[in-house]
Amino acid sequence: MxxxxxxxxxxxxxxxxxxxxxxxxxxxxxxxxxxxxxxxxxxxxxxxxxxxxxxxxxxxxxxxxxxxxxxxxxxxxxxxxxxxxxxxxxxxxxxxxxxxxxxxxxxxxxxxxxxxxxxxxxxxxxxxxxxxxxxxxxxxxxxxFVPLSVFYNRALFDAAGITDFPTTWDEWVDVATKLTFDQNGDGTPEQYGLALPDHATVANGLWPSLFYGGGGDVVAGGEAVIDSPENVATLEYWSSAVATNKISPTGLDGISADELFSSGKAAMHVGGPWMASISEASGIDYGIAAIPAGPEAQASSAxxxxxxxxxxxxxxxxxxxxxxxxxxxxxxxxxxxxxxxxxxxxxxxxxxxxxxxxxxxxxxxxxxxxxxxLLPGVTASVDVLSAVDTATQKALAGGDPAALLSEAQAEIEAALAD
Missing domain, CATH: 3.40.190.10 (Periplasmic binding protein-like II)
Known part of the structure; x- marks a missing residue:
């Protein structure tokens, strides 16, 4: 030895x-x-x-x-x-x-x-x-090794009279809705409650975090489990929240979400510790909180x-x-x-x-x-996360979550088999 x-x-x-x-x-x-x-x-x-x-x-x-x-x-x-x-x-x-x-x-x-x-x-x-x-x-x-967390703009919270950070998904969507303003009524908010990337997110860990909160996973025991009923429900929930309440623009990648938050046009953003320096450089008085709990768990991809x-x-x-x-x-x-x-x-x-x-x-x-x-021990992580990216981006653009996760399941199974 x-x-x-x-x-x-x-x-x-x-x-x-x-x-x-x-x-x-x-x-x-x-x-x-x-x-x-x-x-x-x-x-x-x-x-x-x-x-x-x-x-x-x-x-x-x-x-x-x-x-x-x-x-x-x-x-x-x-x-x-x-x-x-x-x-x-x-x-x-x-x-x-x-x-x-x-x-x-x-x-x-x-x-x-x-x-x-x-x-x-x-x-x-x-x-x-x-x-x-x-x-x-x-x-x-x-x-x-750090959990993804929610960075939020204290000034925007104060202006809206919100004193407590949400602890559940329903509270999170409610607060994000209150922080979304479409002042000219053209259907495009000038301020969003949340910058929610639907693809190319921070180390691709945002959507696995949401799937965990809903009781699902991406790969478990070496097997693809992305098309579980729990994950379908999670993707339907967030697709509906974005489409109905306009709490976030669609088509955001991680960098665009960073920029939306740092410009003061989004009140909340999920990110890592680098968002502290980005926020400070942009003059944003920020707070940090855990990703609110889903219906099954409070969890964050690290x-x-x-x-x-x-x-x-x-x-x-x-x-x-x-x-x-x-x-x-x-x-x-x-x-x-x-x-x-x-x-x-x-x-x-x-x-x-x-x-x-x-x-x-x-x-x-x-x-x-x-x-x-995130995906411990999975050697095909790039292909796995790419399949997740495709499903989430298309779902938030109006696609059917169940069908998209079924397609992602097949892609991930093929990646794991290689």
Whole structure:
């Protein structure tokens, strides 16, 4: 069994110290193990991640982690070709739902022993670990796991005399209707109560969240279940709410919904922690709340990002990368990352009081228990979510929810069978 990451660092560092006492006729030490780390963090979260890497490098002499910042799309497009040419990274971060896809192609090292042996990694929230698990093995460690939540415009709520945030779907639609204004009567509201994307939503997690609330799912036990009666009822409910009450425009994707909210033309929007900085930049006094409960559950699909060790890494690089992961999940560093990135703590033993200095993190931590991993272990996640996208977009445009979910069922079954 491989040594724990802490033990590896201690052993390598001790060896380096011993070599410094060798006579001049003995070969010199080869120097620290160098590890290339690709990631797509570019805002404040990127700054804090770079600081954590710098601090790790300064904390020991055995390993040097060198970061390369790329967009998430570039990472997705170029990782496999780069690994095939042996020019890829030894550590890479990517959206967590993509991790099983690459693990299925043999791109990542199995980290099961790290989870079993390292006391820091062992404290990671189990639901976050589910997102980086495929066929019972862990192929990554999470760098983010956060429930989708509702961002709302306090000024618009105050102007409408609404003092309490809704807690159920019916209350949510009622509040959204009160916040929708068509002042000139032309059928197109100047202000919408809700920006509800019907396709290309935040990590495609919005509609699974609504399906969970209605008692349904997308894939369960490895089988497609998108055409369940519960999901048909959910899609009918929201299609009717949009068509009848005009609470949201149709045809919105995630980016358009962000823009509608940030322009002050929508009172509510479902998103992730980045909406805090978008709202602040737009001068919006915002609040954060859990997605209201559906008839069967209160649940939210969680957005995740994860990092894994690629199959390109040699033994020394694997050991060094695992040492970095152990450092990343040490309690102080994990807290630093949470406060700097705006995501809830990844360790389950970090109390909410430790992050209360960041109101966004504190709010998201309070509702984190509603989180569910999105399509854990499903290697065909892209095709599955594409089928969901097609059904929801066409349903909100006036299509028949039952027929559309039946078509999506067939597409998802075919994707899972490949």
């Amino acid at each position: 491989r040594k724990t990451a802490t033990a590896v660092l201690a052993a390598v560092s001790a060896g380096a110290l011993a070599l410094t006492g060798c006579s001049p006729t003995q070969p010199a030490a080869e120097g620290p193990t160098t590890i290339t780390f690709w990631h797509g963090y570019t805002e404040a979260d990127g700054d804090v991640l770079e600081q954590i890497v710098d601090d790790f490098n300064a904390s020991q002499d055995a390993v040097v982690v060198e970061t390369e910042v790329k967009t998430w799309d570039v990472i997705d497009d170029t990782l496999l070709p780069a690994l095939s040419a042996e020019e890829g990274p030894e550590i890479v971060a990517m959206p967590a739902e993509r991790m099983p896809v690459y693990a299925d192609k043999g791109a990542f090292v199995d980290l099961g022993e790290l989870y079993a042996d390292d006391e820091n990694v062992a404290e990671v929230v189990p639901a976050a670990v589910d997102m980086v698990t495929a066929d019972g093995s862990q192929f990554g460690v999470p760098t983010g 957005i995740g990002v994860a990092m894994g060790i690629t199959a390109q890494a040699d033994d020394a690089q694997v050991d060094g990368a695992e040492a970095f992961f152990s450092y990343f999940f040490s309690e102080d560093v994990a807290t630093e990352w949470s406060l700097g990135s705006g995501w809830p703590p990844l360790r389950g033993d970090i109390p909410a009081s430790a992050v209360e200095s960041n109101p966004v993190v504190a709010s998201l931590t309070e509702i984190a228990e509603t989180s569910r991993p």
